[in-house]
Each structure stands twice: as structure tokens, then as C-alpha cells.
Amino acid sequence: MTACATAPRAGARRAEGTPIADPDGRPTRTPTRTIGPVVARLVHISRPVLWINTIGSGVVGVWLTGTLMDVRALPVLLWLTLPFNLLIYGVNDIYDQDTDAANPRKGSIEGARIRPSEVRLIAWAVAVTNVPFLIYFGLALPAAANAAIALYASIFVFYSAPPLRFKARPFLDSISNAAYALPLVIVPFALGVAPVWPAALGLMAWSVAKHPFDAVQDIVEDREAGITTTAVRLGPRGVALWSGSWWALSSVLFALVSVPVAVVNLAIAGLLVVRLLRDPTPATAHRLYPLSVAFPYVAGSFTGVLLTVAIFFGWYP
Structure with a gap:
């Protein structure tokens, strides 16, 4: 039997949920896939094991103001969970696809290995989860807090994204990570208190x-990719x-x-x-x-x- 005889007719309807292949040859699903796997994938990309670096700093920032919890800090703390970590690591994964493909650590709890077909989803998810918070902060928080928030987000975007791409600039890649401490500045400013x-x-x-x-x-992987960290x-x-x-x-x-x-x-x-x-x-x-x-x-x-x-x-x- 020839290959033509076994191929589906042009325009034939594929069964709902039937696995198909993405451009990389990896199985995926039709657009009818449920939202659950998409959310799970985005959470994986956000590297939840590393959320401590953002939400932890935010909570300590609250405590350093002298209170165990202040409801005014809750929007900032919520932003420091999935939304901001998706911004950090989603943008990073978009621009590091070449090096991540050769990195044996990727595809595990230590970080995702994304497919080219996921780039648009990640970009939209970063925007949808972050922009509403940034608009709210602009309207509700003091100017000093918003300046620190803008600096915080910008540094992590341009850590991975061109033209600055701090990641590929020795010493700047290290120094730019001082931004992880900015929640200790953002939270007090948001509450009208001087940072410690x-x-x-x-x-x-x-x-x-x-x-x-x-x-x-x-x-080894960075050197082979021509990235001088x-x-x-x-x-x-x-x-x-x-x-x-x-x-x-x-x-x-x-x-x-x-x-x-x-x-x-x-x-x-x-x-x-x-x-x-x-x-x-x-x-x-x-x-x-x-x-x-x-x-x-x-x-x-x-x-x-x-x-x-x-x-x-x-x-x-």
C-alpha cells in the first residue's frame, strides 16, 4: 500500500485532543487542550523552587518594617510569586533556547527547556500576569516604590533580552543580580516606611x-555557545x-x-x-x-x- 493511500485526506478533521507534532517533532495537542496543562507548564517555567528569592525577600521586607503583616503589602507579595518569576525566567528561556537545548539541567526542576512554538504563549503570559499589577502599582503606590519596581522589572528583562543582555556581559551579569534585593526597598516604600x-x-x-x-x-555550555559570563x-x-x-x-x-x-x-x-x-x-x-x-x-x-x-x-x- 502506498504512502498516499495511508495519509489522511486534505482537510480531514482530526479527532479532538488527538496528539499531533509541533515543528520540533515533539507531541503536543490541538488547541482544545485544557487550561490545566498550560498553567502547569507556565508554573514550571517560572521555577517555583526559586520563588524564595522574590517572595521571601518581600516577606522579610514587611517584617523589617516592624509588623508581621500589612494588608497594603499583599498586592506586591502576590506579584512576587508567579507573575514576576514568570517574567524573570520566561524572558530568560525565550532568549536562551540555544544554550538551554544543550544544557542537561534544563527540562527538570532546575529550569524548563522550551519549544519555539511556546514563545508566543510565554510572552503573552508574562504580559497578562504582570501588566495589571504594574498599572495598579502606578495608581496606588508612592513614586519611590514605583521607581524601585520599574528598576526591578527592567533589570531582569534586560538581564536576558537584547540590546543590554547583562547575562552575556562578565561582571555585569553578577552585579545586575543585586536587583534580587529590591523587594527590601520596594515593600517599605510601598508602606511609606524607610528601608533598612x-x-x-x-x-x-x-x-x-x-x-x-x-x-x-x-x-562548558556557556563557553560553547559563545557566552562569556x-x-x-x-x-x-x-x-x-x-x-x-x-x-x-x-x-x-x-x-x-x-x-x-x-x-x-x-x-x-x-x-x-x-x-x-x-x-x-x-x-x-x-x-x-x-x-x-x-x-x-x-x-x-x-x-x-x-x-x-x-x-x-x-x-x-
Whole structure:
């Protein structure tokens, strides 16, 4: 029997929900697919394991104002969950398709590997989930808070997107990640309170350190793609020294607010740096990555307990 005899007639109706192939040859579904899988896919792209870096900073920002919760902060905290993380990582995945295709970490909990056919969906999802919040903030929040929000969003868009693309500029890729600390500035400004600057600057230094440390595991893929990151430029040993210096600075700044928090921060950072110095390879950085991901959870939880206890008993501020 010839191939023509077995092919479906032109214009034949495909059964609803029947798997088809996208341009990459991977199975997908007709437009009648349910919304659930789409939402699940977008959540995966937003890397929920890393939401702690945005929502965690926002919650600590509330606590640093001297209250456990202020309802006026809820819109900002909600924005710092799926919407803003989809902006960070959705834009990143759109512009990093080539390197992600060769990266064995992608397609797992550590990050999505998107298909070209998903780019439009991701772009629309980023706009739909973020623009309403930004309009509300523009109408409801003070100018200082909106300026910090604009800076926050812009840095993360242009971390991945041209023409700036900080990701591909050594040292700028690391320094631009200081923006992860901006919720410690945004939330107080939104509530009409001055930020606790030693805490905000300490978290900025911490974030500058963490970015290249985590990027060491991607040195091979980034170098092959022609992307010169801080990790590619410095190499594993150089990153250990670079990150160690910034983490030490962050501990000094944290000590101005809380010595116990500074000690915990220095202990975890020291463990990461020493282990990478002992075996300075991308493989070592990959083995250390779970501990690096846990770093903000452990240090943040410790900070949160101290703050909540102090606020409850009236010891802070």
C-alpha cells in the first residue's frame, strides 16, 4: 500500500485532543487542550523552587518594617510569586533556547527547556500576569516604590533580552543580580516606611555572590555557545574567590542588623566556597547546587524566626 493511500485526506478533521507534532517533532495537542496543562507548564517555567528569592525577600521586607503583616503589602507579595518569576525566567528561556537545548539541567526542576512554538504563549503570559499589577502599582503606590519596581522589572528583562543582555556581559551579569534585593526597598516604600538599608545592601551583596557561583556548573555550555559570563571569565577558582568576597561583605552588612544572621550566612557561604576551592570544577559546582538552592531557605528561615519572635515580644524595631 502506498504512502498516499495511508495519509489522511486534505482537510480531514482530526479527532479532538488527538496528539499531533509541533515543528520540533515533539507531541503536543490541538488547541482544545485544557487550561490545566498550560498553567502547569507556565508554573514550571517560572521555577517555583526559586520563588524564595522574590517572595521571601518581600516577606522579610514587611517584617523589617516592624509588623508581621500589612494588608497594603499583599498586592506586591502576590506579584512576587508567579507573575514576576514568570517574567524573570520566561524572558530568560525565550532568549536562551540555544544554550538551554544543550544544557542537561534544563527540562527538570532546575529550569524548563522550551519549544519555539511556546514563545508566543510565554510572552503573552508574562504580559497578562504582570501588566495589571504594574498599572495598579502606578495608581496606588508612592513614586519611590514605583521607581524601585520599574528598576526591578527592567533589570531582569534586560538581564536576558537584547540590546543590554547583562547575562552575556562578565561582571555585569553578577552585579545586575543585586536587583534580587529590591523587594527590601520596594515593600517599605510601598508602606511609606524607610528601608533598612544595611539589610538591603547586604542582600544585594549576597545576590551578586550567588549568581556566578551557581553559573559555574554551566561554564562548558556557556563557553560553547559563545557566552562569556563572570563564571566563564574567572573560572571555578576565581568565582570561589569573587563570590566569597561578596558573601563576606554581605555578612558584615547583615551584622549591622543581626549578628546571629551574619554568622549563619557566613557559615553556609564559607562551606560552599571552601568546597569549590578544594575541587574547582563545574562538576563540583553542580553537586553543590542543591545546597546553594537551600541557602536562602535556611538563612531566610533563621532570619524570619528571629524577626517574628522579636516583633511578637516588642523587641523590634
